Amino acid sequence: MASIEANLQTAIEALIASGSDTPALDAAVLLCHALDKPRSYLLTWPERELETAQQVHFDELLAKRIEGQPVAYIVGEREFWSLPLEVAPTTLIPRADTERLVELALEKISTVEGDILDLGTGTGAIALAIASEFPERNVIGIDLQPQAQQLATRNGQKLNLANASFLQGSWFEPLDDRAEFACIVSNPPYIDKMDPHLAQGDVRFEPLTALVAEEKGLADLGYIATNARHYLKSGGWLLMEHGYDQGADVRQILIDAGYQQVTTEQDYGHNDRVTLGCWLNA
Incomplete structure (x- = not known):
């Protein structure tokens, strides 16, 4: 399996090609969600390799974003006024x-x-x-x-x-x-x-x-x-x-x-x- 750093780089390149305005942020949010870890984890352990299930999950999330789906709908959450809010395609x-x-x-x-x-x-x-x-x-x-x-x-x-x-x-x-x-x-x-x-x-x-x-x-x-x-x-x-x-x-x-x-x-x-x-x- 690829490392956190390698996954981020690959994802950023793919998101740039797909037209994302915030490729680095998108990649980090999706990877944090796949790993169920905070942003600091990505910075602390860039060499850590993803487990098979984590890699599959991240690849699925990334594919949705490349299609254009909003990150908030993909992960089901968006912060507003420092409050974590559940979001859905109905809103x-x-x-x-x-x-x-x-x-x-x-x-x-x-x-x-x-x-x-x-x-x-x-x-x-x-x-x-x-x-x-x-x-x-x-x-x-x-x-x-x-x-x-x-x-x-x-x-x-x-x-x-x-x-x-x-x-x-x-x-x-x-x-x-x-x-x-x-x-x-x-x-x-x-x-x-x-x-x-x-x-x-x-x-x-x-x-x-x-x-x-x-x-x-x-x-x-x-x-x-x-x-x-x-x-x-x-x-x-x-x-x-x-x-x-x-x-x-x-x-x-x-x-x-x-x-x-x-x-x-x-x-x-x-x-x-x-x-x-x-x-x-x-």
């Missing part, structure tokens, strides 16, 4: 840019008392990140897909975040009409169905229902902005993630709906990513 893969939404939400949550709502929760990444930072607050996540609701619930249980709970249904549908929140956050579908990026990279393997929205990607953003007004406390905040070129449109949606202090914030790549507004009851 979007949590991305680093969405941590910017969490950062902004935490700032606003600290200024208003009350519960927090996460719409289209998927893996539960946003809800669980917030729940981990505000253990005294109740955080509710809602997703249309039963598999996503069950996955988010498992993630919350594994992380022992008892203040996070997850409901199944369409947007606000599962809520009591009298429910009221200090902050509503969402990373909804916002990609235009004609966007060429849908045929590229990891997105090819992610569920279209979590990616694509009508009205050039703005339909769900508009629906959330309109209906969130009925569930926000006076002085509460709505924060929504969106596409890099949708900032002006989403600001206008919030302004037209009557929100105050409407602004768009950029992600770590300096792209418009999160638009937020404060709801003040008349």
Whole structure:
């Protein structure tokens, strides 16, 4: 059997040829998963040879990545906000840019008392990140897909975040009409169905229902902005993630709906990513 070092080198070369943007990282993550060892093990024991079963397992994982399957789906896990989360092809893969939404939400949550709502929760990444930072607050996540609701619930249980709970249904549908929140956050579908990026990279393997929205990607953003007004406390905040070129449109949606202090914030790549507004009851 080949050594750890030799396997990494072979895998990196194959992943470069397949078009991976992060071949070294991909190879290391897959090998760690096959060996059930931390990253430090690869650096400490580069000369160690893989056992037959380990080699077969690694080769299978590598073949999936060369086909283009996302690493997170292959290993079944992705870290978000330093929380290890189970992922599955029924949900979007949590991305680093969405941590910017969490950062902004935490700032606003600290200024208003009350519960927090996460719409289209998927893996539960946003809800669980917030729940981990505000253990005294109740955080509710809602997703249309039963598999996503069950996955988010498992993630919350594994992380022992008892203040996070997850409901199944369409947007606000599962809520009591009298429910009221200090902050509503969402990373909804916002990609235009004609966007060429849908045929590229990891997105090819992610569920279209979590990616694509009508009205050039703005339909769900508009629906959330309109209906969130009925569930926000006076002085509460709505924060929504969106596409890099949708900032002006989403600001206008919030302004037209009557929100105050409407602004768009950029992600770590300096792209418009999160638009937020404060709801003040008349």
